[in-house]
Amino acid sequence: MTEATHLPLSHKINRLFAVMHPRSAPERSTESVAEQVSDQLRRAVAPSYLEQLRGGGFDDERDGAAVEFEILAAIASCFGVAPRYLTTTGQAAVSIDRELELLATMRDANVASIALRGSDVDRAMLARVIRGTDDDAEAGSLPH
Structure with a gap:
């Protein structure tokens, strides 16, 4: 896989925060997303854990394998996207990322x-x- 087709997990999660909000509203806080993820999973997911994800703490892991699929699925759900955006790699992930970038451009x-x-x-x-x-x-x- 080339550098051009590898999107770190942190990039994808941060893209969701940056893009998936109304034009007139600010980006969601990590705390509000952690609360919603915790509610969906019926167990606590600390904002600090999401900060680690956003900060690249799991980018060196192979394709985010150290992160539970359920957590990634819940994060994706919070932003109204399919979990595959956070779990897929390669050109498929890059294509989804470009669509999100286009969505942000259209929103803005x-x-x-x-x-x-x-x-x-x-x-x-x-x-x-x-x-x-x-x-x-x-x-x-x-x-x-």
């Missing part, structure tokens, strides 16, 4: 919906178009 540009045809959409190009449209709207050249 206040895009309500978008229609795409085909699967050959260059997501980087689409993100640039969305950002450009948002910049034009802020400059007054497009109606809000």
